Amino acid sequence: MSRFSFYQRFSRAFNGHPSLANILVVFSISGGGLVAYSESKSYDGVNIVNPSEVDSKKKRVVVLGTGWAGTSFLKSLKNSSYDVEVISPRNYFAFTPLLPSVTCGTVEARSIVEPIRNIVRKKDLDICYWEAECFKIDAKNKKVYCRSNQGNNLNGNEEFVVDYDYLVIAMGARSNTFNTPGVEENCHFLKEVEDAQKIRRTVIDCFERASLPNLSDEERKKILQFVVVGGGPTGVEFSAELHDFVNEDLVKLYPKVKDLVKITLLEAGDHILNMFDKRITAFAEEKFQREGIDVKLGSMVVKVSDKEISTKERGNGEISSMPYGMVVWSTGIGTRPVVMDFMKQIGQTNRRAIATDEWLRVEGCDSIYALGDCATINQRKVMEDISAIFSKADKDKSGTLTVKEFQEVVDDICERYPQLELYLKNKQMGSIVDLLKDSKGDVAKESIELNIEEFKKALSQVDSQMKNLPATAQVATQQGSYLANCFNRMEECEKNPEGPLRFRGEGRHRFRPFRYKHFGQFAPLGGEQTAAQLPGDWVSIGRSSQWLWYSVYASKLVSWRTRTLVVSDWTKRFVFGRDSSSI
C-alpha cells in the first residue's frame, strides 16, 4: 500500500507536467524492479537443500507448459535435487499482457518473447526442454504422452512418452467459443503470439482490400467493419489499440477509405470491464462513444458465418446480423482437450478447470500439481470441517470452547481457511474474538464459552467470502513461484513442517497454503490513457496511469533483452508510428 500511495502522489504531479513522466519510466526501468507489481517475492531467500544430502537418484519433475505459471515455477526453482523436463509446443515465454499491443504493431512480437532455454539455462539445475505437445496424461502409470508439433521428418519418432515422479500441469487455457457456430472457423482469437501476428496482417489486408478499385462504398464499409466480441480487458484494450492504429497511422496512408472504418465492441453483459470499478467502466464507455467505437451492450453472438455475424439482443431477443471484415473473439477461457480428458480420467467432470487443494495439488491424484489458467483452487469450507476444528481446539475435551483455547488455534484456522480473515475484515472486526462475542452477546471476553452449536452458528457465514481466483498472469506467476518454493524446501519442510494444524488429521501441514496477493490491474484505453485499479479501491485514469503502466510493464518483462526491446518499440512508435507492411 505505501508503495502505491507513493505513486499516487507521484503521478498526480505528472498530470500537470507530462514530461516528468519520462523520468519515472527511466527510473523504473533502470531500477529493474522498483515496482513489484504482479510477482510476489515473499518466497525468496529460502535455504537450498545441499545436493549431497539427497538421494543420488534424482526425482524427475515434468513441467507441462511455458506460460506464466510454468515459467515462474522454473525461474524460482533452486533445488538441484530434481531432474526437470519441460514440455511445451512453444519454445518461448510470451509476455501476454502486451499481446494487444502486438496486434497493431505498437510492440513487435519478438520483443515480448524470451526463449525458454534462455530462461532456464542460467541455473545450475538439470532442466531440459522439449518442443512438443502433451496429448495425454496417464496419472495411474505416471506417464505423459507427447507429440512433436513439426512431425513430418522424424520417421515416426514424433511421439514419445515421459515418466515423472512429480507432474506440474501449467498448460493454460484456450479461448472459449461457448460452442457458438462458426466462431472457430471465422474468428480471430487473441491468446497466442501467432494470433496477434495474424490479426495484424488481417487488419492491413482489410485496408488493402477496401482500397481496391471496382468496389462500391457499401462493400468497402463491409470490409472495414471490425467486430470485437467480449468487453473484458483484452477486448477493450484491443479495440482501443485498433482505434489508435487506424486514427494515428492508417488514415494517413489510406485517406480514401478512412471514413468508412467502424469498430464495434459486443458485450453480452450490462457493461464493459465489469470486473473493474464502476468509475472505470463509465469512463471507458464514455471514451469509446466519444471516439466512435460502437459499444453494444447486452448483445450475445449466436452465429458467425464467413461474411456475417449474428447477435441476439438480451433485452428483446431480437436477432440481427451485420457483415464484417474481421472478428476478434475474446470472451474468456475454456478448457484444453487434453486437460478435459485428464479431468475425466480422475473423475473431475463438469468442471471448467482442474480442481486442486490450497497447496496446488490436484484433488484425487498423487504427485500432480496444477496451476495457472488450467486449474482452480477448491478452497476448503470452514463448515465442512467445523466439528474437527472444534474438537481440535477443545483441548480439555470439555465440550465447550473458551477464548483461551480458541486463541491457541486461531492462527492455524486463519491460515487454513483464509475466508475467515476476509470475513472479519469485511465485517470490520478486529479479531476472531469479536465474532465469538457477537454470537454470545455482550459478555466479558474471558467468560465466553461456546458449545459446538454456538460455534457453528458463529462461523456459519464465513464461507460466503470464498471466491475463485481470476485467470490472470498475476495469479499464475504467484502460484508458480509458490510451488517452486515448496519444491525447493521439500525435504526441509518434511522434517519441520511449517504449515497450519491438520484439523482432520495429525500434526501439521508440510507447507503453508498458497495465498494470493492482489497488486492491482490495468485497463489500457488507448490514446495514451490507462485505467488502473489498485488495492484499496484506489482508481486512477488517464495519462499518469499510462506512464505507470509503461513503468510496471517494462519492469516486469522477463529479461533485460525484452525490456530493452519493448522500450525501444515504444520509442519507435512515438517517433515513426506503427508499420503497416503486410508481412
Place this chain on the structure above:
Amino acid sequence: MSRFSFYQRFSRAFNGHPSLANILVVFSISGGGLVAYSESKSYDGVNIVNPSEVDSKKKRVVVLGTGWAGTSFLKSLKNSSYDVEVISPRNYFAFTPLLPSVTCGTVEARSIVEPIRNIVRKKDLDICYWEAECFKIDAKNKKVYCRSNQGNNLNGNEEFVVDYDYLVIAMGARSNTFNTPGVEENCHFLKEVEDAQKIRRTVIDCFERASLPNLSDEERKKILQFVVVGGGPTGVEFSAELHDFVNEDLVKLYPKVKDLVKITLLEAGDHILNMFDKRITAFAEEKFQREGIDVKLGSMVVKVSDKEISTKERGNGEISSMPYGMVVWSTGIGTRPVVMDFMKQIGQTNRRAIATDEWLRVEGCDSIYALGDCATINQRKVMEDISAIFSKADKDKSGTLTVKEFQEVVDDICERYPQLELYLKNKQMGSIVDLLKDSKGDVAKESIELNIEEFKKALSQVDSQMKNLPATAQVATQQGSYLANCFNRMEECEKNPEGPLRFRGEGRHRFRPFRYKHFGQFAPLGGEQTAAQLPGDWVSIGRSSQWLWYSVYASKLVSWRTRTLVVSDWTKRFVFGRDSSSI
C-alpha cells in the same frame, strides 16, 4: 573513385583500432548519404514540366511491382502530369540485400521493409497503390488484368482490369529451379521477406526436433544437416549467417546437439562467388573450410525428395544422396509465368527476360517499359548499323571518311554504342582515332581516310565487349531512376531531344540511352568479415570492409525509419545475440 580511396585509407586505419569503426558508422548514418553507393543521382535536378502546360487529361502510367526498380521509379518521378497506378502483391518495398540477415535474426524482417504508400505519399503526385497481382498483360488493348491476393471476401470483385497509356513492368524474377524435380516442394527459397522468415523458423525447428528424446545421434545429424544450393553471393552469405547463428547463439542453448550440426554448400561451378575477384573466392573458400562449412564444388543437384538431396559430380558423373534437415535453394533467377506469357504474346520466345532497347522500351511494343530483373537490355551491335553509321558520318558523300568527319559524330557513336568506349579502354587507346590509325597503319592523323570496308574492319571487334547487366539491386535502382527522369522530361525532350544521332533514321533520339554505373559489390562472409570489390579492381577483405558494409547499407536504406531500425537491430545483436524463439 576518390570517394572509395578515401574509404580505403580510412578503413586501413581501422584494422588496428576496431573501436574507431563505430565512429564511421555513426558518421555515415548521420550523414545520411555520405556513401553514394548503388544509386546514381546523375539524373536529379531536372526541370519539372509545369502542370498547367500539359493537357488536362492526364496520361495514365501503370507500374507493376514495388521492388528495387519500381520503387526507384516512383521515388524519382516528379512530373505531376501523370496519373500513376502501382500494382503489386506486396504493399511494401523490401531492402533485399539484408534478406540473408533476416534468415537468422541478425536483422528483423520489419526493419528492412517500408510501406509503399509511405514512400509515394510524400509527393504531390497522383500515385495510387493497389495490393494485387497482375496475371495478364494485354499489350494490344493496353490493359492489365489483376487479381487481389486475399480474395475470399470480395464477392467476386477480386479481379479487375486497368487501362494504361504507359506500362512500366518491374515485376522482378522468381527463383530458378532449372526444373529440378522436388525443388519447388521441398526447398526454401530466399527471394521474399516471407522466405527469410520461414527459413528462420525452420532453422529453429530443426534444432528443436533434433533435441527431442528417443532419437539416435544418426537421426539428429540428419535433422541438423543444412544444405545450401548455389555458391553465389546470396548462398554464401546465407551459409555464413547460419554458421554464425549456430556458433554464436545456438550452441549455448542447444549444447547437446551442437556437435552434430553440418552446413554444406553445393556449387555446380568450379568456385563459389565466381563473379568476384579470385582473391575473394580463394579467401571465402579457405575461410569456409577452416570453419567447417563443407563446400562441394562441381556438384549439381539432380533431385530433391522430402528426405534426401541427390547430386551429380560434374567430374565423374557419380550420383550421390544425402539426407537433410533443410535445403535453401539460391541458384539464380527465372522468369515469372505472367512475364513468360507476355513475352510469348509479343513474339519474344526462348528468352529469359523481356528484351528492351537502351531506353528500356520493350522491343516490339508501344508505350511499354521493362526494367529490373524481369528485363534485359538488348544492346544494338555496331556491326548491324555499320553502313548507316558510315553514311551518316560521310557528310560530303565522298565514299570515304576523314578523321574530321569522324570526329564530328564520334560522341554520338560512343553514346549510342557504349561497347565502343569499353573496347577502347580495354585496348588502352586514348581515342577512337587510335583505332582508325590502327587499321590504316602508321600514317599522319590528318591524312587518314577510310572506305566502308576499312571502317568495318576497324570496328569489327568492338561488339565483343557487349555484356548483359547483372540482375542486381544496383542495376534495377539506376534503371528506375533513369526511366523516371525520362518521364519527368518527356515533353521537354520532345522539343529539345538530348539523345545521340539516329543513325538509321532522322534527327536525334529523345533521351540519352540508359548507362549503368557500377559502384562495386559486397560479399559478407560471416564472423564480422566482408569482401568488397569496388570499381578499379580494388579488393578489400576483412573487418574494415564489414564496417564499410554496415555504413553503406545503413545509408542506402529506404527511410530514416528502416535506417534506425536496422542499426538498432545490429546493436541489439551485438548486445543480446540473436533470438531463437520459434515464432
